[in-house]
Amino acid sequence: MTALGTDDGRLGQDHSGTANLKVECYAGYRGEETPRRFYLGSRLIEVASVVDRWLAPDHRYFKVADAAGNCYILRHGTATQRWALTSFTAKDLP
Numbered sequence: 001m002t003a004l005g006t007d008d009g010r011l012g013q014d015h016s017g018t019a020n021l022k023v024e025c026y027a028g029y030r031g032e033e034t035p036r037r038f039y040l041g042s043r044l045i046e047v048a049s050v051v052d053r054w055l056a057p058d059h060r061y062f063k064v065a066d067a068a069g070n071c072y073i074l075r076h077g078t079a080t081q082r083w084a085l086t087s088f089t090a091k092d093l094p
Contacts, residue, residue, distance in 0.1 A: 021040060047064045048066055062076070070089065072089075
């Protein structure tokens with residue numbers, strides 16, 4: 001399943017200001033969606049692992065890592081079905 005930043009199916013800017021974020025998910029046997037890869041603009045980021053996940057009243061959060069060890073926190077709005085990138089931490093900062 002793919003969720004986009006806008007309701008009309010185009011890549012765009014969502015309510016949080018995250019521009020051009022597209023998240024592709026896998027729905028497990030319970031139907032819960034888990035991010036597998038996402039695009040920031042034209043850059044593809046494959047999720048190597050889901051480090052953590054938690055729930056808030058209106059959002060689901062996923063802390064994911066890519067193969068290089070960079071960490072991202074993705075937020076999914078349960079009512080809006082919109083995704084936002086809320087945090088990025090590089091593995092090795094210069």
